[in-house]
Amino acid sequence: MIAPDEASEPQLSLLTLNALHQVSYREAGLILLPEKVRMVQSRLRFRLRETGLDTFEAYLALVGSDAGAKERRMMISALTTNVSHFFREPHHFDILTDEVLPRAQSRLKSGGRFRIWSAGCSNGQEAFSILMHLLDKDPGLQDKDFRILATDIDPKVIAFARSATYPDRMIDNIPEDLRKRFMQPSRLNEQPAHQMTDKLRNLVRFKELNLMSPWPMRQAFDAVFCRNVVIYFDAPTQNALWPRFHDALLPDGMLFLGHSERVTNPEQLGFSVTGPTTYTKIRARKINTSNLQAAQGIAHGTS
Numbered sequence: 380m381i382a383p384d385e386a387s388e389p390q391l392s393l394l395t396l397n398a399l400h401q402v403s404y405r406e407a408g409l410i411l412l413p414e415k416v417r418m419v420q421s422r423l424r425f426r427l428r429e430t431g432l433d434t435f436e437a438y439l440a441l442v443g444s445d446a447g448a449k450e451r452r453m454m455i456s457a458l459t460t461n462v463s464h465f466f467r468e469p470h471h472f473d474i475l476t477d478e479v480l481p482r483a484q485s486r487l488k489s490g491g492r493f494r495i496w497s498a499g500c501s502n503g504q505e506a507f508s509i510l511m512h513l514l515d516k517d518p519g520l521q522d523k524d525f526r527i528l529a530t531d532i533d534p535k536v537i538a539f540a541r542s543a544t545y546p547d548r549m550i551d552n553i554p555e556d557l558r559k560r561f562m563q564p565s566r567l568n569e570q571p572a573h574q575m576t577d578k579l580r581n582l583v584r585f586k587e588l589n590l591m592s593p594w595p596m597r598q599a600f601d602a603v604f605c606r607n608v609v610i611y612f613d614a615p616t617q618n619a620l621w622p623r624f625h626d627a628l629l630p631d632g633m634l635f636l637g638h639s640e641r642v643t644n645p646e647q648l649g650f651s652v653t654g655p656t657t658y659t660k661i662r663a664r665k666i667n668t669s670n671l672q673a674a675q676g677i678a679h680g681t682s
């Protein structure tokens with residue numbers, strides 16, 4: 380039953396939802412299940428208003444067309460869930476200090492690099508948490524060849540992360556001593572806020588990147604954080620990502636996933652399971668990515 384004030388709003392049918400799902404799946408691996416119809420409807424009504432379209436069928440025609448590339452990005456942005464917070468899943472930060480940092484420190488001593496990737500970084504809380512944590516443990520990193528790459532498909536969160544300014548209600552989880560050392564008071568939309576210091580901002584690069592596209596990075600990483608991202612993907616999409624993360628890591632590099640995410644067949648892929656959501660690259664993988672993708676019939680776009 381549709382409420383009276385709902386009746387005048389555009390309605391999303393299951394048929395059109397399914398067609399939008401084909402677009403979002405091909406574009407970004409995002410699944411739009413029938414039970415999410417009301418959520419999708421409410422998130423996309425704003426896009427209908429912005430594009431001046433009256434029906435979801437007209438919107439589908441736009442995002443399904445060659446001319447709709449820009450709006451497809453906006454649609455994906457509207458459909459992604461960007462919830463994040465500072466120092467989420469804190470056990471990973473201990474592993475970072477105990478396992479990743481010592482290896483990186485000895486490589487830095489011999490003139491090497493230390494690189495971390497926050498893949499699906501949302502508003503930047505994950506990348507800045509990693510930075511604050513590591514600089515707290517080893518302030519000397521500041522002057523070494525140490526950088527974090529933080530990427531997300533959603534241009535809005537990347538713009539927010541680059542501003543590095545967080546309303547005070549978002550920074551409760553940051554211990555006070557870290558807040559004092561790495562943040563300065565600021566304002567955001569006339570509300571009290573804090574901004575990360577330049578010292579921190581200079582160590583992180585925020586970039587728009589769709590995980591379904593080819594990855595342009597040439598250097599391998601000491602650690603990849605891809606937490607609470609693949610939960611929105613189906614099994615074939617997840618399985619196509621694991622070997623790519625393996626390839627993106629240095630030997631002994633570590634992959635951190637969110638609490639409800641797991642690599643399938645980690646040993647076959649050349650990972651050892653170091654914790655429930657922590658994987659260490661132990662050797663070359665046995666499965667070839669292209670064979671795997673072909674076997675699974677992965678047909679994501681590469682734009």
Ligand SMILES: C[S@@+](CC[C@H](N)C(=O)[O-])C[C@H]1O[C@@H](n2cnc3c(N)ncnc32)[C@H](O)[C@@H]1O
Pocket residue numbers: 407408409459460461462463464467498499500501502505530531532533536588589590591605606607608611637
């Ligand atoms: C729930 S947030 C997780 C943020 C952070 N990693 C954390 O654990 O707090 C998921 C992020 O994944 C991003 N995302 C979803 N699909 C993506 C894709 N195909 N490529 C890159 N990022 C994607 C979303 O835009 C969103 O910002």
